[in-house]
Amino acid sequence: MNILRPGQDGYADEVAGFQTSVANTPAVVVAAxxxxxxxxxxxxxxxxxxxxxxxxxxxxxxEGTDGLLISTRRMTGVEIDAAARTARVGAGVRWGAVIEAAAKHGLAPLSGSSPDVGVVGYTLSGGFGLMARRYGRAADHVRAIDVVTPDGELRTVTPGADLFWALRGGRAGFGVVTALEFGLVPVTELYGGGLYFDTADLPSVLRVWRTWSMTAPDELSTSIALIPLPDLPMLPEPVRGKHVAHVRIAYLGQDGDELVAPLRAAAPVLMDTLKRLPFTESGSIASDPPHPHPYHGTNATVSALNDGMLAAIVEHAGPGAPVDTVLIIDRLGGELARRRVDGAGWDSGAEFVVRALSMVGDDGVETVRGAHGKLFEALAPWSTGRLLPFVYGEHDPAEVAESVFPPADLARLRVIKHRYDPASAFPAV
Ligand SMILES: Cc1cc2nc3c(=O)[nH]c(=O)nc-3n(C[C@H](O)[C@H](O)[C@H](O)COP(=O)(O)OP(=O)(O)OC[C@H]3O[C@@H](n4cnc5c(N)ncnc54)[C@H](O)[C@@H]3O)c2cc1C
Known part of the structure; x- marks a missing residue:
């Protein structure tokens, strides 16, 4: 264990993370x-x-902290039990390590778009992954959690315990998870990748994707992203400098080409990366940026996606919008709607989630917040909730909790929080 204070060698590196728009200045960092x-x-x-x-x-x-930061990045153990189809991982493990280890046994985890995201933070947030419509949330597959509660006791919590319920979706505020055990699924490959469409075709492609995704089988998880791509030489020529619509596909069936035919016919395709790929390459589907940067993001779950909403999305987050925004719409439903397993806070009745993500520039976060605010105001009549994993850079955890958890879940979370953390040493709920 290394203990670091401001000014000491290694302090800045230990505190640094992917999100650079939030000041994080702990009085002490424990590299556990x-x-x-x-x-x-x-x-x-x-x-x-x-x-x-x-x-x-x-x-x-x-939120950053001025207290004690526990850095878990060295807790990188991954154990696979192939017969039981489970993984047990340390608190600092990223999805990429589990994907590689599980693949050796013909298995895959319920990971998300980026292999760089941490397994524990993702799973405690619910965990909306590439196979979510077929298998549900990552949190639904957790078998056991080792957690150090605020009284300093290391406990193993399993189904039935109130802490187990709270941690699967409630994320922060209940203790420090030191290890997680969860189920894996027998998947080795996917039909996956994306279709890119030109700026002028955004409105029609959005409508075709919306209608097509409504009747998609559960084996298909899909999203559409509106992305303002810069005019940079490292980007492929067909999409460089364009505000593209990027349809993302992860499909577990064998008839992928047949299934996506209506999409390929929606408009001229600028770039088509769809193919069968090993699950170990699943990070290429969304190709999330790997480098740390300052960003702010929010989202709304919605019960519908009518033409008026699509027009508002293009107006507030499409070409010419006052702030460059990556706008992602994910199809929900399938196993996410059935939610056979209990856990805190997930809007299982929603049909789609609309997420907005923007870089925070020199003019500060308020500019981004204002632009996103206009978009989500337009969607408000159909909005049914908000998902915790896709809230980025908001500083008040209690306010975030109030916006993401249904009232009954929030009340239960606060009772559990008070029982385990009466001094409120951990982030508020
Ligand atoms: C590029 C990118 C792609 C993403 N893709 C997806 C996706 O496909 N699906 C999805 O659902 N989410 C996705 N997310 C959201 C992501 O799941 C959440 O931001 C998650 O909280 C990140 O966890 P982390 O450990 O990587 O990050 P950290 O910032 O290290 O942790 C996030 C929070 O989780 C809590 N936490 C972390 N570790 C522990 C622990 N050991 N014990 C207790 N609390 C802990 C803490 O409150 C911490 O502040 C993505 C985020 C980004 C930036």
Missing amino acids: ETAEDVVAAVKYAAEHGLRVAVQATGHGLT
Whole structure:
């Protein structure tokens, strides 16, 4: 275990994460290597009246801390039990490591668009992955959680425990997870990739994708992203400098070409990357940026996606919008709507989630917030909720909790929170 304070060598590197728009200036950072290190750090924080925050990769950093930061990036153990089809991972593991380890046994995890995201932060947020319509949330497949609660006790929680329910979706505020055990699925390859369409075709492609995705089988997870691509030589020539519509596909069936035929016919396709690919290459489907940057993002789940809403999306987040926005619409439904497994906070009645993500520039986060605000105001009549994983850079955790959890879940989370963290040393719920 390494303990670092401001000004010491290694402090800045240990604090740095993927999200760079949120100031993170802990009084002390504990670079934990074991669950015992985490126990010691939590007890030290309690003795010194320090607030506690946790960071694995910084992809989901919302508020920075001036208290004690537990950095879990060295807790990188991955064990696969092929017969039981489960994985057990340490708190600092990223999805890429699990994907590689599971693939050796013909298995795959319920990972998301980016292999760089941390398994624990993702799963505690619910975990909306590439096979979510077929298998549900990653949180639904968790079998056991090792967690150091704010009293400094290392506990293993399993189905039936209130803490188990709270952690699967409630994310922060209940302790530090040191290890997670979860189910894997027998998947080795996908029909996946994307179709890129030109700026002028955005409105019609959005309409075709909306209608097509409504009748898609559960084996298909799909999203459409409106992306303002810069005019840079490293981007492929057909899409360079264009505001493209990027349809993303992850399909578990064998008849992919047949299934996407209506999309390929929607408008001239600028670039087509659809093919059968090993699950180990699933990160290429969305090709999320790998480099740290400052960003702000929010989302709304919606019960419909009518033509008026699509027009509002193009107006507020398409070409010519005042702030460059990556706008992603994901089809929900399937197993996500059935939700046979219990856990905190997921809008299982929604048909789509609309997410907006923008870089925070020199003029600050308020410009981005204002632009996103106009978009989501236009969608408000059909909005049914908000999903925790896609809220980025908002500083008030209690406010975020109020916006993402249904009232009954929020009330239950707060009772559990008070029981385990009466001093509110961990982030508020
Ligand atoms: C590029 C990108 C792609 C993404 N793709 C998806 C996607 O496809 N599907 C999806 O559902 N989400 C996705 N997300 C959202 C992501 O799941 C959340 O931001 C998640 O919280 C990130 O977890 P992390 O550990 O990587 O990040 P961190 O910032 O390190 O952690 C995020 C938060 O999780 C909590 N946390 C982390 N580790 C622990 C722990 N050991 N114990 C207790 N609390 C902990 C803390 O509150 C922490 O602030 C994406 C985010 C980005 C930036």
